[in-house]
Amino acid sequence: xxxxxxxxxxxxxxxxxxxxxxxxxxxxxxxxxxxxxxxxxxxxxxxxxxxxxxxxxxxxxxxxxxxxxxxxx
Numbered sequence: 001x002x003x004x005x006x007x008x009x010x011x012x013x014x015x016x017x018x019x020x021x022x023x024x025x026x027x028x029x030x031x032x033x034x035x036x037x038x039x040x041x042x043x044x045x046x047x048x049x050x051x052x053x054x055x056x057x058x059x060x061x062x063x064x065x066x067x068x069x070x071x072x073x
Contacts, residue, residue, distance in 0.1 A: 005038035012041075 012021050023039055026047035036044055 005035070005040075008039050008041075 008023070015021065020043060021041045022043040022045075023036075023041040024045045024047065025036060036046070
């Protein structure tokens with residue numbers, strides 16, 4: 001997952017602060033879902049549409065709104 005953040009963040013760093021970055025992750029292992037925070041997206045949706053993919057109840061979830069960050073490198 002670290003390689004994804006290494007590609008995603010530079011590609012989205014030049015957008016205006018008013019732009020909302022959304023990402024959709026599907027078919028991920030639960031341990032990969034924990035690394036999604038490194039993408040620094042404003043909104044992330046996670047699809048769990050395959051058999052035996054248990055709930056992420058064990059994953060720490062930060063539901064607090066965070067201040068917007070500048071997207072400039």
